[in-house]
Amino acid sequence: xxxxxxxxxxxxxxxxxxxxxxxxxxxxxxxxxxxxxxxxxxxxxxxxxxxxxxxxxxxxxxxxxxxxxxxxxxxxxxxxxxxxxxxxxxxxxxxxxxxxxxxxxxxxxxxxxxxxxxxxxxxxxxxxxxxxxxxxxxxxxxxxxxxxxxxxxxxxxxxxxxxxxxxxxxxxxxxxxxxxxxxxxxxxxxxxxxxxxxxxxxxxxxxxxxxxxxxxxxxxxxxxxxxxxxxxxxxxxxxxxxxxxxxxxxxxxxxxxxxxxxxxxxxxxxxxxxxxxxxxxxxxxxxxxxxxxxxxxxxxxxxxxxxxxxxxxxxxxxxxxxxxxxxxxxxxxxxxxxxxxxxxxxxxxxxxxxxxxxxxxxxxxxxxxxxxxxxxxxxxxxxxxxxxxxxxxxxxxxxxxxxxxxxxxxxxxxxxxxxxxxxxxxxxxxxxxxxxxxxxx
Amino acid sequence: xxxxxxxxxxxxxxxxxxxxxxxxxxxxxxxxxxxxxxxxxxxxxxxxxxxxxxxxxxxxxxxxxxxxxxxxxxxxxxxxxxxxxxxxxxxxxxxxxxxxxxxxxxxxxxxx
Numbered sequence: 053x054x055x056x057x058x059x060x061x062x063x064x065x066x067x068x069x070x071x072x073x074x075x076x077x078x079x080x081x082x083x084x085x086x087x088x089x090x091x092x093x094x095x096x097x098x099x100x101x102x103x104x105x106x107x108x109x110x111x112x113x114x115x116x117x118x119x120x121x122x123x124x125x126x127x128x129x130x131x132x133x134x135x136x137x138x139x140x141x142x143x144x145x146x147x148x149x150x151x152x153x154x155x156x157x158x159x160x161x162x163x164x165x166x167x168x169x170x171x172x173x174x175x176x177x178x179x180x181x182x183x184x185x186x187x188x189x190x191x192x193x194x195x196x197x198x199x200x201x202x203x204x205x206x207x208x209x210x211x212x213x214x215x216x217x218x219x220x221x222x223x224x225x226x227x228x229x230x231x232x233x234x235x236x237x238x239x240x241x242x243x244x245x246x247x248x249x250x251x252x253x254x255x256x257x258x259x260x261x262x263x264x265x266x267x268x269x270x271x272x273x274x275x276x277x278x279x280x281x282x283x284x285x286x287x288x289x290x291x292x293x294x295x296x297x298x299x300x301x302x303x304x305x306x307x308x309x310x311x312x313x314x315x316x317x318x319x320x321x322x323x324x325x326x327x328x329x330x331x332x333x334x335x336x337x338x339x340x341x342x343x344x345x346x347x348x349x350x351x352x353x354x355x356x357x358x359x360x361x362x363x364x365x366x367x368x369x370x371x372x373x374x375x376x377x378x379x380x381x382x383x384x385x386x387x388x389x390x391x392x393x394x395x396x397x398x399x400x401x402x403x404x405x406x407x408x409x410x411x412x413x414x415x416x417x418x419x420x421x422x423x424x425x426x427x428x429x430x431x432x433x434x435x436x437x438x439x440x441x442x443x444x445x446x447x448x449x450x451x452x453x454x455x456x457x458x459x460x461x462x463x464x465x466x467x468x469x470x471x472x473x474x475x476x477x478x479x480x481x482x483x484x485x486x487x488x489x490x491x492x493x
Numbered sequence: 494x495x496x497x498x499x500x501x502x503x504x505x506x507x508x509x510x511x512x513x514x515x516x517x518x519x520x521x522x523x524x525x526x527x528x529x530x531x532x533x534x535x536x537x538x539x540x541x542x543x544x545x546x547x548x549x550x551x552x553x554x555x556x557x558x559x560x561x562x563x564x565x566x567x568x569x570x571x572x573x574x575x576x577x578x579x580x581x582x583x584x585x586x587x588x589x590x591x592x593x594x595x596x597x598x599x600x601x602x603x604x605x
Contacts, residue, residue: 307543
C-alpha cells in the first residue's frame with residue numbers, strides 16, 4: 053500500500069465524478085431550452101443509478117474473477133470482499149485499496165452510459181431511459197471493461213492497449229449511440245428545422261469541467277502518483293489543446309470563421325482521442341493524436357446530415373470517431389519509453405504488430421456493442437417505450453417528463469395547484485393552500 | 494392622440510431615447526421583439542451545419558403623443574435610429590381613442 057498513490061487516486065476519483073455534471077452542462081447548452089432539464093437529468097440521474105448498480109453487480113461483472121476471458125464472476129457482488137487490501141488479481145492498482153480501485157472504476161461506469169444520452173437527446177421517455185441505461189451498463193459496459201481492463205480479459209491478454217478507455221468508454225458509447233438512434237429515429241423536424249443551441253455559454257463551462265476532470269480520468273488511470281501519471285497528465289492537456297486547434301483549423305477553411313462551439317467540441321474530441329493513448333505516447337505523439345481527433349471529428353459531425361441519422365449532440369461524430377482515431381494512432385505513436393507495460397508502435401520500430409491488435413480491439417468493441425445495444429434498445433422500445441410521444445416531444449422533455457421548466461423568467465407564473473379534497477382552486481384564503489409534498493396536509 | 498410605434502435596431506435604443514427626451518417626451522414603453530423585413534434573417538453555424546435564422550432581434554418602442562407632437566416625434570425617431578444600412582426598421586402611427594393615467598384617473602392629453 054502506498055499513501056501517495058492512494059491520495060492521488062482518491063483525488064482522481066472525485067475528478068472523474070465531476071466530469072458527469074460537466075457533461076450535463078456540455079450537452080445541456082446545446083439543446084433547445086424546452087429540453088434543458090431533461091438533458092441535464094440524463095447525466096445527473098446516471099450519477100445515482102449507475103453508482104448503485106455498479107456496487108450491486110456491475111463491478112463484479114467487470115472486475116470479478118475471470119470467466120473465459122469474457123466476463124467477471126460474481127465474487128465481488130455487492131462489493132463483497134472489496135476492502136482495504138489491493139485487488140487480488142495481482143495487477144490492478146496493487147498499491148491502493150481495492151475499495152478505491154472499485155470506486156475509481158465506478159466513476160467511469162457513471163459517465164460512459166451518460167455519454168450515449170447526447171445522441172438521443174430531446175426525444176426520450178424518462179422511464180425508457182432508466183431501463184436502457186441500466187441494461188446497457190450490465191450487458192455492454194461491464195463485459196467490454198472486463199475484456200480490456202481486466203488482466204485476464206481476452207483483449208488485455210491479446211496485448212491490445214487502452215490506457216483509460218478509448219475502446220471501453222468512447223468507442224463503446226459512440227457505437228451504442230448509433231445503434232440506439234437507429235431504433236428511436238429522428239427528432240421531429242430533423243434536417244428541416246434549425247435546432248439551435250439555447251445556451252453555448254453553458255456548453256463552454258461544461259467543456260472546462262470536462263477538461264479539468266479528464267486529468268483524473270487519464271492521469272488517474274496510472275493508478276499511482278508517479279512519472280507515468282505525470283506523462284499521462286501532460287498528454288491529456290496536449291490532446292485537448294491540439295484538438296481545439298484542429299477543429300478551429302478545419303472550420304476556418306470550410307466556413308471561414310472559427311466558432312466557440314467548434315473549439316469546445318475540438319477540445320473534447322482531442323480528449324477522447326488521447327484517452328486510450330495517454331499513458332503510452334510522448335508529448336509529440338499526444339499533439340499529433342489530439343490534432344487528428346479535432347480534424348477527423350469536425351469532418352465526421354457532418355455525416356449525420358448526409359447519411360440521415362439524427363445524432364442530436366454528435367456522440368457518434370465525437371466519441372466514436374475520436375475513440376477510433378486515438379485507438380488506431382496508438383499503433384503509430386506508442387512507445388515503451390513512456391510505459392514499460394505499453395508497446396512500440398510504427399514510429400518506435402514496433403512494426404504493425406500493435407496496430408493489428410488495436411484493430412482487433414476496435415472491431416470487437418464495435419460489433420459487440422452495436423449488436424447488444426440494438427437488442428436492448430429494441431426490447432425497451434417494445435415494452436416500456438423508449439421514444440417519447442410526439443406530443444411530449446413537442447412540449448419538451450422538461451415539462452412532459454419532469455413537470456418543471458429550466459428557465460422561469462416571468463414572475464406571474466400561476467398559483468398553487470390544489471388537491472381534489474382541498475379548498476377550491478380559487479379560494480382567496482392562503483390557509484387553504486395545500487402543498488402535496490412533504491406531508492403538508 | 495396618437496400611438497407612435499417603432500421597430501428599431503436594439504443598439505440604437507439609447508440614441509432614440511435621448512432624441513425623444515430632447516424634444517420633451519417623458520415616457521415610453523420598450524419591448525424585445527423579433528422580426529424581419531427586406532433584410533431577411535441571418536446565417537448561424539453550429540458544428541458545420543448552417544441555419545437560416547429568419548427572425549432577428551429588434552426593439553419595439555411605443556410612445557403615446559398629442560396630435561401636434563406626432564411629426565416631431567416621428568422625425569426624432571427616424572433621424573436617431575437610422576444607420577443607412579438594411580434592417581433599420583419602421584415607424585408607424587396609429588390613432589389612440591383614449592388614454593388614462595391609472596394613478597389619478599386623468600384622461601386624454603392630460604394623461605400623456
